[in-house]
Amino acid sequence: MDTTPPAPFVEAFRTLEDPRRPGRTLAHNLHEILTIALCAAIGGANDWVAVETFGRAKIGWFRRFLPLVHGIPSHDTFGRVFAHLKPAAFQACFGQWIADVCGKLGRAHIAIDGKRLAGSEDAGAGVTALHSVSAWATDARLSLGQVAVDDKSNEITAIPKLLELIEISGALVSVSVHGLRLT
Template structure:
């Protein structure tokens, strides 16, 4: 569990030092263990911390116990989301090792995320899934004025994919994306459809010739 915390040492803690009661590593460790047992909210994480304080003492001091759900929300609100994601992905990589095998990158719309009131668009995410480990390595939200072609390179920048085979559907069949995968010393399998007419024809001719 302590290995999990190492990549988070670079995560800035923006709280005023004199007012910090619960250290960031204690908060992160509490949340990790609680989520692994099925907690899905700050209230449930707090309940876990209260019941399992003895277990938590095995890893950190927790001299002041565990924080309330309101305090947890306030602490996470101060964290930089992008930095946190980079640290989390690095932490997962340190536990699982380099993702050998297939990494499937795919975009999905979050169920029930569309809100008709205010016409809030549905949330669309691009995720990287390590097939062998059956583990999501990371994901990036697709902005409303963008698409997966923009989000996929951002996701690849976060991942350690050396030696892996990256699969992406036809949306990701772009020269820049293929080049980024090669630069990160991985191989790719990119889907192709007939909307990419010239490239599709060239590949058909190549296959027939070979």
Template structure:
């Protein structure tokens, strides 16, 4: 393959699980065709095969295809049998080489369940925890949640393979754990961990602190979008005398309260909510308020886009590691698309353009 395909050089370290004598198609070709197809809108193994057959002349500019385009069964069988950890490690190595995380960049950690991936009707789904770099607009890595486990076990594994020095890691309530705080500090980052009802005693003490301890800093953020007016009041306290086990939380320096008020402009309805956080930051409320607000970009820029533009939630790939590995192809494709835009069209529009225009697809691949 030529230098123009350097965006997927990381595939070269992935082990081919097949017996050599059965290999009619190289692993490099299978992965490259799959990635190009996904970028151009393919959401199933059959669509990957169809894309390959439609673009075979173009693909032969980069690949040696003595046996033509693999069948959809071959794409399914080979990609589903790849070691997902090895594939993800290669993906993380790639993102480390292209991402330039800046001090203070918010890295949002959040989980997503692929609703279509249950294979037996019992409600057992593929559940992934992802790390999203807000300023870079990149997915940094993902970790599968073990079958009978939860995100608490997957989050530390994900954190340990990422480069996080100088970043601010934000996690919802499931990740508000001492061990997770410890890993974040060890990785040279700071944290803002949401505190909810799963830790009632801690939440109660934090809430009580705001009734009689003088705030260290306060900030109000106002905005209007999507037919709503929002006000977010952030209050930070660095006096932790009311937090009995504060010394057991590595790096803990402040507690945070966010009081949000959202008004539907058309309906006139108002929704109020108060949320609490633990943080290793000892900075001003404006900085923390912005960081917490930025966390939700993982929902809008990653999860929502994967579902709407890539059909990720509807995916019914059930064979072996098919769902997890195909989801990673989706995420690689999303990284490439989001960082190769040359116009204001949405992700779906860019996928179509890449499918129609080989030069645009090549431009996208060369962007990395």
């Protein structure tokens, strides 16, 4: 019997429900899909085709710790799985994993996320919704800063402005933009 403790990533995502329908052929394990997507995002992938391309380019490395019996999933598989994951459940698992990593590294975790302020839009008056990007110190449960996103811009352009306002040296910073999580 293998007594090796499960990897922190797998353990953190153990409770995440696989959104795919039972009874269908599931060629790829959910943890393989999550691991490849996370590594690809860290490596700069910003869409599902890039995630698949990254996985194929690094398949030898991934096979050192993932079975990958059916190879690297297609970009369509990545897209379908992530589109059907429950965001709150994924966020909770991801947060648990980041907390574990930060604890082992002795680092603080700062989560950066963009939000649209509900009720801030008035179409009749020509007022567009307010979008902002904020930094959250997860351990302290404290907002470290927030900046508004310029009109005709996006969250990505506001992040450098936010990072100039806060002290991040020595911290592990994660960014969630348009459903693709980067760390």
